[in-house]
Every structure is written in C-alpha cells, then in structure tokens.
Amino acid sequence: MYGLVALGYHITWATSRTMNFSQGHAVMVGAVVAYAIFVALGWPFPLALLVTLVALACFGALVERVAVRPFFLRASPAWLLATIAVGIIVENVAQLTFGKDARAFPSPLMRKPIMVGSAGFYPQELLVPVVGLCLMGLVQLFYHRTSYGKQLKAVAWNPEAAGLMGINIPRAVMASYALSALLAGVAGVLLAPLLNVAPQMGTIIGLKAFAVAIIGGLTSAPGIILAGLGYGLVESFTAGYVSTRAREIVGFGLVILVLIVRPWGLLGEKPSRRV
C-alpha cells in the first residue's frame, strides 16, 4: 500500500516544503521494531504495536532534528541529501543488528487464503488497504477539523505569517515528520507479514511511494491515495502479464511521463511562479 507511505511525503511537504527521503526506511524500521518486540520478545501484539508507533514517531522527530531543521530555512537541497544519508545509516545499522536475511512475520490473517474462484488472497492483503484508507481519512479529519491540524496547514501556507501568529514552526515541522514516520511505521507493520522483514526493504518501498506521491501530486492527499491504488494495479498487471522486472520499468517510466505532462501531479496544485 504505497499510498499510506506516500501520504507521509505529502504531510511533511505540505508543512515545510521538505521531504524525508528516508521515508522508506521508516517503513523498514517499523517492520523491524515490530518484529523484534512481537516475535523476538514475544510481547502481546497491541503492546508491540503501541511501542512500534511511539518508536517511529521518535524516529521521525529525530530525522527532522538531525537532517532537516539545520537546512530548513536555507533554500538548498541539503535536506534531500541529509535525509538520504540518514536512510543509508539506518539501513546499515539495521543490517548489523538484525542481520541481512529476511524473516517471516507471522500473522493470524496469513494462515489460510480466501478463495474467490481460482484466485486466492489472504485476509492480510485486504487489511492493508482497509487500514490504509481509514488512516488517510483520520489524517484528513485531523487537518480539517482540529485546531492543531489547522495550525500545520497555516505553516504550510505561509511560515512567516504563521510564526507571527504564535505557532511554533520548528515544533510544527517536527510534528509533521513524526506523523509521517508514524504512518510509515503502520505501513511497515501491515506489510511485514506480506513481504517478510528485511533491512533492505526500505529503499524500494520509499522510492515507489515517492513515485506515487509525485504522480498523485505532492500537494494533494486524495491525489496520492488514488495514485497509490492506480500504481498498485499497474504494477500487479505488469508483473502478471510481462515480468517482475518490467514492473519497475513501467512504474518509473510512468513517473517520468507524468512529470513531463503534468509536473505538479494528477490532482496537485499547479505552482504559480513568484517574481
């Protein structure tokens, strides 16, 4: 469910015009932490989930503090490289502590497939989009209905004015990073049983989610959700009819195509030029 991860890009982009390029690694961290607590330590699942989510929020805040805040006001792509650097470090630390091998993540929803005609699918596969859509709904509610969500939107619109209104901008940006990592963590826990847990899983998920965010439009949450669904469908079709490798070629080719035709994404706002 790339949409969920991609939404994380949207959240931080909307507040700060920056993005966490280690978003995919946050997914991986979510899966690894959940694995460590739930499988290795044997804690009950709800508790494990809670700890994972808290850990991820902290991870997001940390990324913001280390890799984004120093460069937030400088109009430079330094944050882009800095978050990539964090991603590299996190991936390799995970490799050292967790090992390179993928491990299966048990889930009660993976035991027996539901058969529809000749094709079967696991309940877990159904759970991913359901939870994903619910979370997206919650995020939308948060932005439109709560005062803190409105504050974040204000920061996105005009940081200077928002700062003058007494909004703590660094904290708002940090909150958006924490929220975005949190979503990635949920995605990690949901995907773990489907994909197995491995430190290398982050990069490609992060890239595909980024592709989805670009296709849908970084400024538009509904656009990203639609693009997430569409991208997933296109991928499984190409994988089914052509080959697994062609999946990536088609997927990323699609991104380039969208950027050429509509650089601001399917439902994104067309940026106006400021002089």
Added chain:
Amino acid sequence: MIERLGWAGLAVAAAAIPLLTSNTYYLYVAISAGLLTIVTAGLNVLVGFTGQTSLGHAGLYAFGAYTAALCATRAGMGEWMAIGAAIIVTSIVGAAVAAAALRVSGPYLAMVTIAFGLIVESVLIEWGSVTGGPGGIFNIPKPVLRTHYWTVMLAAALALWLTANLRRSAWGRACLAVKSSEVAAESLGLSAYYVRIAAFTVSAAFAGAAGALFTFLNGYISPDSFTLQTSILFLLALLFGGLGRIAGPVAGSVALTMLPELLTKLLDYRLILYGSLLLLSIYWLPEGVVGAVSRGRRVRTPPHPHAPHPHAPHPHAPHPTLSPEGRGRSESRSPVTQGDGVLLIASGVSLAFGGITALNDIDLTVNRGCIHAIIGPNGAGKTSLLNVLSGFYAADAGAMTLDGRSIGGLPPYAVARHGIARTFQTAQVFGGLSVRDNVAVGVAGPRLGTAWAALAGTPGCRARETAIRSRAQALLDTLGLGDVGDEPAEALPAGLRRKLELARALATGPLLLMLDEPAAGLSPAEITALDLQLTALREHGGPAVILVEHHMDLVMAVSDRITVLDYGRTIADGAPEDVRSDPAVIEAYLGVPT
C-alpha cells in the same frame, strides 16, 4: 600561486605512482580514483555550477560503459573509437533525459533522475540478448594496466581542465547565474531551461567517458556497478570534496576511493561510514574539503561598509557604454531617431489572479528616450504590469509590441532578447559571482558561444571574454562601482546591490529599461545619485525607462510622463504637472498637498 603548486604537486604524485610501485593493486585503486574524478568533475558542472541535483548519474555511467563494451566486443572497434562512441551516445541520452527531466527541479528532479537510474539498471538486467543480463558482458579486450593508468590520469586531468575553462567562460557565469536567481537570469535573456540542459549534457558526456574507461579497466561489466548506491557515491564524492570548486572532485574522489581500502577490516560498517560522512560534510563542510582548506588559507579582506564613491556617479562623464548596441539591430535605432517615436505599446492588458483583478484593460505607450513613471498606491498593479511586460506573467488579454514587434505571450528570456531589461523590487544579484561577473552575465546575455569552445577555452572564446570583461568594467566605472568589481556580489550593501542590478540591466544594451522601485532602501544621497544617473542616461541617448517608484520627489524630478494606476486601472496619464494636479490622483494616491 599556491594553487598552481598544488596542481603541480598533484600531477607529480600521479606520475610517480607507476614509477614507485609495480603493485597492480595500487594502480587499480588510483585508476578508480581517476574515474571517479572524471564523473564528479562532470557532475560538478551540473550540481556545483548549475545547482541541479542528479541521483541518476550511475545510469549515464552505465550507458558509457555498455556502449563501449558493445562497440568493442560486437563491432570490433578499437579502444579509442569505442570511447568516442560512448561519449557521443551518452551525450545524446543525457540531452534527451535533461530535456524531459529539467522541466521540473528540486526534489522532482531528484525523483526523475532516480527513476532514470533504476530504469537503466532494470533494462540492463532484463535485456539479456544485448546486455548479457545480470551477468553482464565479458571478454572485452583490455589494455595493459599501466598504459590504462596513463590514459585515465590524462583523461582526469583533461576533465578538470575542461571544467576550469567552462567555469571561467560566459557559460560558467550563465550556469551560476541560473543557480543563484533563475528569475534574474531570464530577465537578461538567458533561458534557464536551455542552460540546464547544456550543463546536464556536459555532465553526461563526462560520465559516459568515465564509464567507457571503466569498461576497459576490468574487461567485464555487470549491472551491479551501476546502482542507485553508485549515483549516491558520485554525489557524496563531489559534496565531500567541494561543490562548485574545480579541485573538489579530485579531493573527494581520492578520499572516497582510499577510505574503504584503508578500512577493509570494517567492511560491514562501510556504508554507515559513507552515510555519516555525507551527513557530516553537509553539516560542517558546505564547501567541502577544498572549500574549507582554501577558506582557512585566505586572508579575509574586510567588506566595504560603504560605497567607495557614493556621491560620485560621474553624471557628466561621457557614457560610451550606455547606448543600446550590440544586438545586431542598431541600424534601426541610430541616436538621431531616439527621443521621438513610439517604442512600447501595450493595449487592453488585463490580468487576474484567481478572482482578483490585478490589471484591468491597461493601455500604456512609452516613447523612445523617455523616462516614463508608473505610480499608484500599493496593490495598484504596478509590479504586475512590469511582470506582464517582461513576460513573467502571461496576460489574460491585451497586446504588447516593442519596437514594432509583438512581445505578447513570450517567455521572459525572449522578451529580454527583444530589448527589455529590468530590475527587481528586491535586488536580485547573482551570489557566487563577483560584481564584475554579474555585469558580464548581462553583457553576454544569451550569446554564450558554443559549449565546446567554452570547455576547450579556444582563442576566439578568450578574446570574447576579454571584450566582455572590459565592457563590464566600463559599465561599473560609469556607475561608480569600478572599485568593487572583484568583490563577491552578495557582500555588497543594499544600495550598491541596486546599482549593480542597474549596471547589469544596462549591460544587455536594452531598448527599454524597467526599474521596480529603484529608490527603495536608498539613502537620500544615493537617491540624488540615482536621479543624476537617470537624467544622464536620457541625455546620452540611453534606453527608454519605465520607472515604478513611490519616492515622489524623484518621480517628479526625472519623469517625462507619468501613468497613475489604482486598482488595476489607469486613472491618469500625462505630463508630471498635469498628473500632480489631477483630482483623481490626489484622491487615490498623492493626498491633499499641505
């Protein structure tokens, strides 16, 4: 001098390695550093000079490597032929990628280049019949390692020399100008898109050359060498060495090639180390190792707190440099005809942002050699009108002609090429360039010559450089900036920045000069100087001027004609005296005289 010694030392060291050791391992490591230098030197043109980040150069590197390998194995070409073919193919691919990718910038561009890299990698693996699939291509005839060492070292030296030439040329300045302020660069006739494509293509050619040399180093290639990690490594080497510095690629490449070799025991920690290094160099070495070293060495000259001659604009000195010239169309604009006749006609210009009308059916006629002021309360649409005239905003309706040619709907750089120059409300000088080079960007305008000539530093290119510089210096002298020509432009105080912007706009030899609040933030003495300059400009057959200004004393003193805007409409238009006494103008803007 120290710089030259440094380069000489480096050359000696490079030449000494094969004499001192017969260990092929050391040669191999040195060649790897050389290859990395070539790629990063090219990347420096794109990222360091032009400010665009690419995370897909491994894909271009792969194009070079595979083209060379295929030429050598299937077409039976010799090494040099194969390298040449690789450079050509990679340049073409690079130009095509750039044309598509550079329509976007920032994180979007990063995404496109990442996607390009991943697609290339996937195609290499999938298209087994040509690329050999995951196993790659084997049995490529390879030269003796020692010979290859010399080839690569010479190529690396050549790469650095070429980028140094480029940096000094009109192209180099154009790249830096586009990086620093795209808007200002376009107002001088440069197409940012075109400049970026050129920079990307140059960097692609370098990557292609390095890829081909890489092929002949190993005798086999496989997709493993061309992953996203490789692209990140390229960028890291450049950042660590020093973005935008000529020596940066060498320092970064040597460091990043040596480091893992020294730390072979810590293999598992290697990528962690890379990541940390990247983070640390972004934090503490924004200009890389080279930048840090040269900064530590340089004796800091105190910045000029004031203009050297704030009161000396030389109003009565001859203005040999101010009249429009050098556009190849001067025959239609002999000094005799100036001062009469219509230059700019805008009719029925309208512009709305969303539902808000910024300009409502504006007519404006500007005569040659006139100073035409546009005044009005804040939000009246003055700056919007300038932005429409200079092509930054597309008008919703209306027609505009300059010197009889339609400029409606043209992009800013095309409007600039027709002969409109402008300044901005907040002065936009090009950081990273000296004051003189800022003006030189204007002097050269879109006439950059070929990128090849700039890279090779041909005699013709150098002669042009001398001419451009002397004209830039003459302009600086005229405006009283002559003494600060070598200062970095961003170090200038606000008043001098405005002056510099004016000099740069005049440097394009415009027919029409548009000044957006040139007096804002100036001291009274500086305003007097500006007054004299504008008057002198008119007396010496300079361009027509559109002056948007709130400083009424200045407006009344210099203007030949005044147009008053309010709520996007023209409420008065005429001679200064008439406008001053117009009741509508007093009501809307001037207020009752006390």
